Amino acid sequence: MTLVSGPLTTERKEPAKRTPPPPALPLAAGAVTAVVATVALTGLTAASASRVLPGAAVATGAVAVTAVVLILLRPALRAVRSARAATAAWAGGRPADARRAASEACEDAWTVLGWCLAALVVLGAAWFLCTNDRAVQRTFFDGDVIGLSAGEILSAFGTNLFIAVVAQVLILAWGLTLALARMAPGRAGRPLRLLATTYIDGFRAVPAIIIIYLIGFGLPLAEVPLLSSLSPVWFAILALTLTYGAYVAEVFRAGIESVAPGQSAAARSLGLSQSATLRHVVLPQATRRVVPPLLNDFISLQKDTALVNVIGTIDAFNQSKIFASNHFNLSSVTVVAALFILVTIPQARLVDRLTAREQRRGKGA
Structure with a gap:
């Protein structure tokens, strides 16, 4: 038996590198600085408000905001302590403790920074309203003008709602x-596809206010039978229908094309005609999928009803302009903005809920 001898080789393993914790100390210092800046802006806002508001109101507001700021100072200081503890743990060879302390410091610091940013925005808005002897507040939020104009503007807002709903x-x-028409099949449907595509591209390219102006003034000038005798409200409805129909057509087309081709094939194999397949199988699924984008378009439509004032329709915006010109104040226009906010924000939240439900349904499938 032959023994083969040779040099013994041993592999030396490199020591595992320790991943350092995130740099939490600068972030914690930034959180403390944000709290100090918020306190400073609180004092500046209280000083500006003291010239135009009663002293009791200013003192109460200043105390409330300062209390919130002091509440934020506690997590900011806690973030600093955790960051220093992370540094000490890393230096002492305890990487797990260092990363845990740094994570806690970063979480506290980001929480403070987020709330300080929100407080700075609110305080900045309050300071803006109180500066220049409360000129901004008197121009846009005059209580007397708002109370005087609110009733008639609310009544005129019914015209906007009527136009939007119809x-x-x-x-x-x-x-x-x-x-x-744009999805008409075969060579026989080619003329329809061409006409529908031309219409959709054309009306999506032209601003709605131009369509409203052309129809509101053009049809009476042209003395078109039946159409020229319509009221300005119906001119606005016709213009918005022609404009938004192009956008909604693309939404419907996307929904129809999102339905799997196998659905149509299965329906046709069961003996359903093309029209019956479209009506009973494809359109119900497509309509359910396009409800959120349709609601988004209708939110935009609701806001664009304010454009009808260019053809003389007495809507909420036109009514507010009358009050603004009579009182040399824009608080009546603020009332219109508030009405649109009250109408559109619930619709926006409904869109979010429907979108989330559709996503859950898709994940469940």
Whole structure:
């Protein structure tokens, strides 16, 4: 038996590198600085407000804001202590403790920075309203003008709601018609596809206010039978229907194309005609999927009803301009903005809920 001898080789393993914790101390110092800046802006805002508001109101507001700031100072100082503890633990060879302390410091610091940023925005807005002898507040938030104009503006806002609701119904029908025309199959449907594509591209390229102006003044000038005798409200409904129908058509088309082709194939294999398949299988699924984007378009439509004032429709915005010109104050226009906010924000939240529900349904499938 032959023994083979050779030099013994041993592999030397490199020591594992320790991952340092995140630099939490600068972030914690920034949180403390943000608290100090918030305190300074609180004092500046209270000093500005003391010239135009009663002393008791100013003192109460200053005490409340300062209390909130002092509450934020506690997590800021805690972040500093945790950051220093992380540095000491890292120097002492305890990386796990260092990373844990640094994570706690970063969480406290980011919390303080977030709330300080929100407080700075609110305080900045309050300071802006109180500067220049409360000129901004008197111009946009005069209580007397708001109380005087609110009733008539609210009544005129009913015109905006009427235009929006009627236009939405017509837009749904017109948009679906355009979408089906653009998706007409075969060579026989090519002329319809060309016309629908041209219409959609054209009306999406032109601003809505131009369409409203052309229809509101052009149809009466042209003396078009039946159409020229319409009221300005119906001119506005017609213009918005023609404009938003192009946008809604693309939404419907995207929803129809999102339905799996196998659905249509299965329906046709069961003996359903093309139209029955579209009506009973494809459109119900497509409509459910396009509800959130449709609501987004209708939110935009609600806001664009303010454009009808260019053709003389007495809506909320036109009514507010009358009060603004009579009182040399824009508080009445602020009332209109508040009404639109009250109408559109619930719709926006509804869109968020529907979108989240559709996403959950898709994950469940």
